[in-house]
Amino acid sequence: MSARTDAIESEGGQFLTADVSAEEVFTREDLSPAQQMFGRIAEDFMRTEVLPHEERIYNKDWALTRELLLKAGELDLLRVDVPEAYGGLGLDKVSSAYVSEQIGVMPSFAGSLGAHTAIGTFPLIYFGNDEQKARYLPRLASGEWVAAYALTEPGSGSDALAARSRATLSEDRKHYILNGQKMWITNGGFADVFTIFAKVDGERFTAFIVEREMGVVSGREEPKLGLDGSSTTALILENVRVPVENVLGRVGEGHKVAFNILNLGRLKLGTRNIGSAKQALSRAIKYSVERHQFGRAISEFGMIRQKLGEMAVRCFVGDAMVYRTLGDVDRALASIPPEETARVLKAIEGFAVECSINKVWTSEAQAFVVDEALQVYGGYGYSKEFPAERAYRDARITRIYEGTNEINRLIIPTRLLKNPQTAQLFTKETARRALEDSQDLAKTIETHFSAERDMLSRAKRLVAFTLGRARATYNDAIANEQEVLGHIADIIIEVYALESAILRTEKLIGAKGEAAATIPIDITRVYASDAADRMEHSARQVAAALAKTEELDHLLNSVRRLTSHTTYNTVAARRRISDSLIRAGRYHL
Amino acid sequence: MKIIVFMKQVVNKDAILRINKEGTWVEEGDISYEVNESDGYALEEALRLKEKHGGGEVVICSMGPQRVKAVIKDGLARGADRAIHVVLDNLNNLSPFAAAKILAEAVREENADLLLTGLQSDDQGFAQTGVIMAELLGLPHATIVIEVDASNEALRVKRELESGWYQWYSMPRPAMLTIQSGISQIRYATLKGIMAAKKKEIKEVQPSSEGTSAASFQRIEKIYFPQKTKQTQFLGGGDAKKGAAELAEKLRAEARVI
Ligand SMILES: Cc1cc2nc3c(=O)[nH]c(=O)nc-3n(C[C@H](O)[C@H](O)[C@H](O)COP(=O)(O)OP(=O)(O)OC[C@H]3O[C@@H](n4cnc5c(N)ncnc54)[C@H](O)[C@@H]3O)c2cc1C
Numbered sequence: 001m002s003a004r005t006d007a008i009e010s011e012g013g014q015f016l017t018a019d020v021s022a023e024e025v026f027t028r029e030d031l032s033p034a035q036q037m038f039g040r041i042a043e044d045f046m047r048t049e050v051l052p053h054e055e056r057i058y059n060k061d062w063a064l065t066r067e068l069l070l071k072a073g074e075l076d077l078l079r080v081d082v083p084e085a086y087g088g089l090g091l092d093k094v095s096s097a098y099v100s101e102q103i104g105v106m107p108s109f110a111g112s113l114g115a116h117t118a119i120g121t122f123p124l125i126y127f128g129n130d131e132q133k134a135r136y137l138p139r140l141a142s143g144e145w146v147a148a149y150a151l152t153e154p155g156s157g158s159d160a161l162a163a164r165s166r167a168t169l170s171e172d173r174k175h176y177i178l179n180g181q182k183m184w185i186t187n188g189g190f191a192d193v194f195t196i197f198a199k200v201d202g203e204r205f206t207a208f209i210v211e212r213e214m215g216v217v218s219g220r221e222e223p224k225l226g227l228d229g230s231s232t233t234a235l236i237l238e239n240v241r242v243p244v245e246n247v248l249g250r251v252g253e254g255h256k257v258a259f260n261i262l263n264l265g266r267l268k269l270g271t272r273n274i275g276s277a278k279q280a281l282s283r284a285i286k287y288s289v290e291r292h293q294f295g296r297a298i299s300e301f302g303m304i305r306q307k308l309g310e311m312a313v314r315c316f317v318g319d320a321m322v323y324r325t326l327g328d329v330d331r332a333l334a335s336i337p338p339e340e341t342a343r344v345l346k347a348i349e350g351f352a353v354e355c356s357i358n359k360v361w362t363s364e365a366q367a368f369v370v371d372e373a374l375q376v377y378g379g380y381g382y383s384k385e386f387p388a389e390r391a392y393r394d395a396r397i398t399r400i401y402e403g404t405n406e407i408n409r410l411i412i413p414t415r416l417l418k419n420p421q422t423a424q425l426f427t428k429e430t431a432r433r434a435l436e437d438s439q440d441l442a443k444t445i446e447t448h449f450s451a452e453r454d455m456l457s458r459a460k461r462l463v464a465f466t467l468g469r470a471r472a473t474y475n476d477a478i479a480n481e482q483e484v485l486g487h488i489a490d491i492i493i494e495v496y497a498l499e500s501a502i503l504r505t506e507k508l509i510g511a512k513g514e515a516a517a518t519i520p521i522d523i524t525r526v527y528a529s530d531a532a533d534r535m536e537h538s539a540r541q542v543a544a545a546l547a548k549t550e551e552l553d554h555l556l557n558s559v560r561r562l563t564s565h566t567t568y569n570t571v572a573a574r575r576r577i578s579d580s581l582i583r584a585g586r587y588h589l
Numbered sequence: 590m591k592i593i594v595f596m597k598q599v600v601n602k603d604a605i606l607r608i609n610k611e612g613t614w615v616e617e618g619d620i621s622y623e624v625n626e627s628d629g630y631a632l633e634e635a636l637r638l639k640e641k642h643g644g645g646e647v648v649i650c651s652m653g654p655q656r657v658k659a660v661i662k663d664g665l666a667r668g669a670d671r672a673i674h675v676v677l678d679n680l681n682n683l684s685p686f687a688a689a690k691i692l693a694e695a696v697r698e699e700n701a702d703l704l705l706t707g708l709q710s711d712d713q714g715f716a717q718t719g720v721i722m723a724e725l726l727g728l729p730h731a732t733i734v735i736e737v738d739a740s741n742e743a744l745r746v747k748r749e750l751e752s753g754w755y756q757w758y759s760m761p762r763p764a765m766l767t768i769q770s771g772i773s774q775i776r777y778a779t780l781k782g783i784m785a786a787k788k789k790e791i792k793e794v795q796p797s798s799e800g801t802s803a804a805s806f807q808r809i810e811k812i813y814f815p816q817k818t819k820q821t822q823f824l825g826g827g828d829a830k831k832g833a834a835e836l837a838e839k840l841r842a843e844a845r846v847i
Contacts, residue, residue, distance in 0.1 A: 033658075033659070033662060034783055034784070034787060037662065037663065037666060037778065037783045038780055038783060040663075041777060041778055041779070041780060041783070044777060045777065074777075074779070075777050075778075075779050075780065076779045076780035076781050077780065079780065079781075080780065089780055089781065089784065091780075583605075584605065584619065585605045588619065
């Protein structure tokens, strides 16, 4: 059985155990003509209907935001994930995420639309019963009603299950009476339908579908660092009467809704993050060509070219990662009837590790890109009259919501240790064997990137070594060693990023030949070279934290062997990359 | 009513153009394409006529290499019923006569009630293909059309003339109209439209040999970017009043900005 079919029943992290060949992964270049057209509709819609109104949207003209959501509905942009039986299109996840990527060019509007279609509508799609779906989904799919998702409270953010909102059954047993407060709710100011979490009798965590008319009151608009054009408010729940039919899923099983929806959200979030990053990069490229200092366009200066080159590296690698995961998920879902939602969720949960990896990596790549893009604009980057400033502020949230990056980093190694399929890979014994040079996974696959593939296979051994050793050292107390887990997560993230970059480029070479892939080849080599340095740094911290004094030298030597690589001329490579960006006048990969 | 809309794929307006090594066309490697602007309005007009007059068929006809399928599929997603793709790898050296000849042969048997093209193509801008095609098919035609009234037996069309003048014009059907840009709000394709388009027919046809032999009558010798030159002129010869008058005259007659 290939790694791909296994993945259907997996709990994630397959990439650590099996080597993958380029034909097995989905890449952005594999988008079908229909998928590309879906994306073009979204792109045209953003360009002609939304971007011209940027100022009004950022001035919180919610009537306009609602009108635009309705228009998006007319183009079927809100129907993508909704099943056909309820007025939707029931499209695959790649299509859905590719559409999100286009919407990402205006993060505030993307926030409103995304909160509606993803965390707002997903709970009904995956946990609603037939009556609930029939009542709500068609109206959400058309944009007539706008949805929001209310999990966070003033006292419970990352620790979502510690919610204090209560639900009490009325005497006639026909309603639950909700009391409490929610915090930071996207679309809070104008949504019509909410998924609200509360504890029945203060104990059993439960999700409810609540219509505004049932008594939900919005707080004021939160003044925020960014996303000024998306509504974020508290919700005040004072004796909100919710019919018992509006319990979503089962009483006491709200955690299932909460965690699955977060996971689904993360699956889609990555393309949006990279979409925003690509937009910031394209603007920076244009600006750098137009702006002259010292008698030359600033794009001719090495420092600026290095920035453009590295920004492109992050965009390319990010796309490689997120489309790979999306493609894997679609493949896993292909054999499951969509109405069997429990199986669908189980299959998607199988990629929880990858979803967390992508969430962390793409949000940090976006942060890097919007920061460097602002720098390219110099003083004008700091001005509110140029776009870099807003992009910079808008991006900051992506490291906080959908599970903070800290929480997501913790999820990565913790899940790998928990799930039976991967747990056996990380023991004292496997940690020891990982240091032996004998076994080398990569030799079997002939590729353009033999040095990078070799490094990748050693990096996988580095994961086995660090995580296996950490587990052997700390046993059940490992959860208290967050710093070590964080470093290990960083290594795992680099492994996935590097492998995805290699695979995307290999596939491109296979399809179009080496000559057409010179820039992706440069990008992959630059990334590999830097990733090896970063992994070495992380592994050294782990080794130093774990080792007894007498074995430290030995462990550090092993780390060095597992991460050694000949340094690639990244200076020249980034120049070539930026030259090609400047020639194209935009990010073009 | 059966309406045929001719749609051309042209280089994207925002594309950064480079001239190829031979100096005969632009480098096609990494540029993107889009539908010719006025052809988009022609399709919109066709779809509106079909809706207004309770049915019929809108057929797209497009000529070019396989990449023009993108234009065809987009049109089908917007609501056209089927398409004819005249497969021809290189259109660049086609004269309007040769293009019209090939296209006319490709649709002759359709016996359509109305044939629409855009006013002109955004790349070569001949503005003749539709007119010549009408002649070859023995049909009346009207150019620069901004409104079509098909409610009566005779077709009434509104044409744009110079300096804000318009003309209403009646003609028998079938007829050929070339449509002006910007006359309506073009509808978007919807995602459902795209899914429906997958099931619509796209018939591939080869260009008639007569047409392709006509192609060899003309070829592009050289293309180049407009050359920018700077020139300084002193007006009035020291007399400010005279200089102002000369400047006003130049702005009116040469620069045409006042
Ligand atoms: C603009 C915006 C929109 C939002 N939209 C929504 C929405 O639509 N619906 C919704 O329900 N929520 C929404 N949120 C809330 C968001 O999901 C939370 O802010 C986020 O989950 C973090 O919770 P918190 O703010 O309470 O931070 P805390 O949980 O208090 O975290 C504070 C810091 O401590 C760290 N930390 C917390 N626990 C741990 C731990 N166990 N180990 C290590 N570090 C830890 C965090 O990583 C963070 O750095 C939104 C927030 C914002 C700002």
